Amino acid sequence: MISQTVFSIMAVAENKYFLQLLGNFRLTDEAGRQLIGAGKPLGVLAYLALSARRRSSRRVLAQLLWPQREESGAQNSLRQAIFWLRRRIGAETLLDEGGSLVLAPNVVVDVDDLIQSVEARDPQAVCSAYRGRLMPNFEVRESDEFTDWIA
Numbered sequence: 001m002i003s004q005t006v007f008s009i010m011a012v013a014e015n016k017y018f019l020q021l022l023g024n025f026r027l028t029d030e031a032g033r034q035l036i037g038a039g040k041p042l043g044v045l046a047y048l049a050l051s052a053r054r055r056s057s058r059r060v061l062a063q064l065l066w067p068q069r070e071e072s073g074a075q076n077s078l079r080q081a082i083f084w085l086r087r088r089i090g091a092e093t094l095l096d097e098g099g100s101l102v103l104a105p106n107v108v109v110d111v112d113d114l115i116q117s118v119e120a121r122d123p124q125a126v127c128s129a130y131r132g133r134l135m136p137n138f139e140v141r142e143s144d145e146f147t148d149w150i151a
Contacts, residue, residue: 005083015093015106016107017030017089017093018030018107019109019110020032020131021049021134022131022132022134023131023133024131024132024136025135027042036085036088038137038138039089040140041081043065043082043138044085045085045103045107047061047118048094048102048103049103050109053102054103055097056100058100062077067145072150076143092106093106110129111134112119113129114126114129114130116129138150
């Protein structure tokens, strides 16, 4: 039973997704189909993708994306966003680890390519990896903190 579960998780985790944060903010699958457009669920993925070790506490995410709500309401909104994301891209892509959410490595993030190009001091690769502003036209109107984080 355990080996069957491990195989199932590995099979799902083999699906690759592409999180584009530069220029056209979206999540696509390997065929290039857009799975998620700009909205708070995509904001959850973006925040995780740009956080250290691709992780953040649920509390921080809830406060950042739903600051106008009381803590229980913000936590509920985050739970709904996570549920929706997992239905779209699989539970193994967005992991729970001790009160933190972790973005699995099967989500390729364009910003990582840009950072690697800069670190390699490769101007051609930098120009190729840079596709525009970070998360253009995305804001959480009720959260100055999230807007400041993007800037």
